[in-house]
Amino acid sequence: MAMRFQRAFTLIELMLALMIAAILTSLAYPAYIDHETQAERLRAEVALMQLAAQLEVYFSDNNSYDGATIHSLHVAMLMQGLDYRLKIAKASDMHYLIRAIPKNSQAERDTDCEILSLSDTNKRGISGDGSVNACWR
Incomplete structure (x- = not known):
């Protein structure tokens, strides 16, 4: 009986x-x-801009930003699936400051930008060591 050789990978080839x-x-x-990390930060920037747009609608209805909350603006859906928490840091008669605060793994990974902020004058800010231009695209 003749033996037939079968071709196969050797253990060394497999390990390599x-x-x-x-x-x-x-x-x-x-x-x-x-x-x-950058993609999630971009999603937070978009959510901040959408929140800013809702604040402008609130202002046109009330002639003030004062009293606006995430819940009163009906923007809680902006945070669904987002690794950031949106917050209205300051809302007065004529001015507002909103923030996107990283949570979960985003907070650990995005140390250059950390907290993103946006004001009523469209001034963009960060709390990390990176540059505003690099963090806001």
Whole structure:
């Protein structure tokens, strides 16, 4: 009876392929996390601008920003699935300041920008060590 040889991967070839895959993954994962952090920050910026638009509607109805809350503006849905908490930090007769405060893993990852803020004069701010222009796109 003649023996037939079957072609297969050797253990060394398999381990080499796994090692290459692990190296590629270790190089790609930080870039993926950075992209995810920036995308979530962008979602928070959009939510802040939508909140600002609702505050302007509130002002046109009441001639004041005073008394506006997240709940009275019916913008709680802006925070659904968002790794930021929206907050009206200050609302007076003529001015407001709103903030997007990171939570969960976003708070740990986004140390350059941290808290995003937007005022009634469209002044944008951050509480982190990064630059406003780099954080607000």
